[in-house]
Amino acid sequence: MRFYDTSQAKVRDFTPLSPGRVGLYYCGATVQGMPHVGHVRSAIAFDILARWLEYRGLEVTVVRNVTDIDDKILEKSAASFAEGFDAPADYREREEWFALAYRFEQEFLRAYDTLGVRRPTYEPRATGHITEMHELIVELIERGHAYPALDDSGDVYFDVRSWAGYGELTRQKVDDLQDASDADPRGKRDPRDFALWKGHKATDPQSASWPSPWGRGRPGWHLECSAMAGKYLGSAFDIHGGGLDLRFPHHENELAQSRAAGGDFANFWMHNGMVTYEGEKMSKSIGNTISPAEMLAMAEPRVVRYFLGQAHYRSQLDYRPTSLEEATAAVERIDTFVRNARSLTGNDGAATEVPVEFSAAMDDDLNVPQALAVLHERVRAGNTALAAVDASAVTTALGTVLAMTEVLGLDDVATAGAAGDPAASAALESLVAAQIEARAQARAAKDWAAADAIRDNLAAAGVVVEDSAGGARWTLAP
Incomplete structure (x- = not known):
């Protein structure tokens, strides 16, 4: 297997650090609001990666964090208590920060589950790992890479100039970087230094702070991921993933503080591309956004997953008004073959092995577009076998x-049915099969009127029946 490593800007051979085992960490959500399409695309990309690694016989430990304490979470909670607050549809008035974070965390889980993103091995919350964060800060201070603020703010900063490798992930020089905007620069040695610990402010709720050797406060965003990755995967692990927008400053800072503390951290860095709307960056201000919920209102979950997972993970994925229609047609071609194959063979079939060409595509930096081409080629070959009533080839x-x-x-992912309900899908399959059997009996008895009536009734319900040498087959009308 070969994957593109952002840190080296090239595709290179992938060999697990521990034979037979892979540690994968990818950045989860900051649960300040409803999931957007970028969050879901990233989760699907790394879900496919984990599935492929497992298919290749590796034991995969997947860690996806939850950032449940953050400036934006506190700001949105505070706004809900403000007099005259006009709450958006997905917010509630007078909601504590931890309640807001937990509620949106559940929304993310619901979206992931609906789209077939498997639960990670561990899904740690930042607020549950304050002790590990303190230990990491102490280690950095002792090694000369961090310092308490020069004022009385209670902040602790990472000294970027103390670490010669700072900027290596994104290939930038310290002097060319913008100031870190995550804390008041008055307490910093260098305005580019970033916060490891943020001293408690009088405007923040007391519940959003924890005691520390530097006074009450809360963790900086970058520190959280380093501490959680280290706890569950160790000081060296195989792959760190996330969206392309996280490379700087988030992942650059993670890498610097983790290595400055003495660990090797991630062996590979993998980043998925962004989602655009007709070639432009999505922006609420100009109204060219679409949410996972909006997609799921227009198409079945399997279609939405197909669309969000179909591009190469490193490439830009462009949404157009026709995108889900095209994905629906592709999924229906697959489903129609599977349904007809099961009808001809008389059993549900069992997954065997993927074709060699599929393996080659997936091993080549997770080339899903090429893998999908192989999938659709096998569907076409299967349809040819169905037309020839070649049960062995169909199987x-x-x-x-x-x-x-x-x-x-x-x-x-749930198949066709009411709101993507698998039980509804199974009921539909059973009812249509019974109608097709009744039609076959009417045709055998030469009761053409009855046979035609059954076919017309199915068509009126959106079920298209096609007769073939292997018997009648059905599809849902587009």
Whole structure:
């Protein structure tokens, strides 16, 4: 397997640090609001990566953090208590910061579950790891890479000039960087130094602070991920992932503080590209945004997952008004073959092995577009076998198609049915099968009127029936 490593700006061979095992950490959400499409695309990309690593026989430990204490969380909680606060639809008036964070955390989990993103091995919250953060800060101070603020703010900063490797992830020089804006610069040796610990402010709720050797306060954003990655994956692990927008300052700062504290940290850095709207950056101010909830209102969860996962993870994914229609057609081609293959063979089939070409694509920096091309080629071959009523060839094609959809996570997403409900989908399958059997009996008895009536009734319900040498097959009308 070969993956692109952001830190080296090239594709290189991937070998686990521990034989047979992989540690994968990717940045989860700052739970300040509803999930946006970028969050979900990132989660799907790293879910596919984890599935592929497991398919290749590796034991994968996945860690995805939850940032549940943050400036924006506190600001939005405070706004809810303000007199005359006009709460947006997804906010509540007078909501404590921890309640707000927990509520939106559940929204993220709901979105991930709906789209077949498997739960990580560990999903730590920042607020549950204050002790580990204190230990990391102490280590950095003792090594000469961090210092308490020069004023009485109670802040603690990372000294970027003390670490010669600062800027290595994004290949930048310290003197070319903008000032760090995460704390008041008056307490810093250098305005580029970033906060490891933020002293408690009188305007913040007491509940949003913890005792520390430097006074009450709360952790800096970058410190949180280093502490949690280290706790669950150790001082050296295989892959750190996240959105392209996190490379600087977040991941650069994570890397610096973790290595300055004596660890190797991540062996590979993998970043997924952004989602755009008709070629432009999504922006609420100009109204060209679309949320996962809006997508799910327009298409089945499997279609939304297909769309969000279909591009190469490093590339830009562009949403257009026709995108979900195109993804729907692609998913329906797969589903129609699977349904017809099961009908011909008389069993559900079982996933076998993915084709060699699929493996080659996935091993080549997780080339999902090429892997999907292999999937659709096997669907076409399977349809040819269905037309020839070649049960053996159909069974073979079905096994490989199921193996590929399993790797891509399409099997873990609810199929067609009421609100994507698998039970509703199963009920639909059963009812349509019964109607097709009744039609077959009417045709056998040469009761053409009855047979045509059944077909017309199914068509009126949006079920298209096609007769073939292997029997009748059905699809849902587009």
